[in-house]
Amino acid sequence: MKKTNSEWAKTLEPEQFLILREEGTEMPGSSDLNDEKRKGSYHCVGCDQKLFSSEMKYDSGSGWPSFFQSFENVFETKTDHLQGYPRTEYHCIKCGGHHGHIFDDGPKPTGKRYCNNGKVLTFKEEK
Ligand SMILES: [Zn+2]
Numbered sequence: 001m002k003k004t005n006s007e008w009a010k011t012l013e014p015e016q017f018l019i020l021r022e023e024g025t026e027m028p029g030s031s032d033l034n035d036e037k038r039k040g041s042y043h044c045v046g047c048d049q050k051l052f053s054s055e056m057k058y059d060s061g062s063g064w065p066s067f068f069q070s071f072e073n074v075f076e077t078k079t080d081h082l083q084g085y086p087r088t089e090y091h092c093i094k095c096g097g098h099h100g101h102i103f104d105d106g107p108k109p110t111g112k113r114y115c116n117n118g119k120v121l122t123f124k125e126e127k
Helices: 005-011 014-022
Strands: 040-044 050-053 075-080 087-092 098-103 113-116 121-125
Touching (some): 005 014, 014 098
Antiparallel strands (some): 040 121, 087 098, 098 113
16 A cells, blocks of 8 residues: 555645645644544545544544544554654554544543544444
8 A cells, every 4th residue: 555645646635645645734623524423433535444433532622533542553653743842643554644643631541632634534424
């Protein structure tokens, strides 16, 4: 699942490209998935890998879709300093696409907050 940036640019919307391939961040409150509460799953827009379920989502009030947990072995993490201080960035293990950052202010039981860009997630409703 390795593509060059010009190949990615053909298959992604410009904003999706900016987030997935260049670690960009969408404007808070700009994704329809902030208020998504139906039962279903959230997939990577780059490779369709299943990342989160609706049971893992919660309302953090941050303006970005937030999850206290992901499925196992779907992400890799690294530390970035894009804001001048260390943050834990995570990206899809399958296509390498950047999704967001993990913070330690989430709810129990994990205490984690996966702050995910909504524009790089595809929601699939479970009926
Ligand atoms: Zn992916």
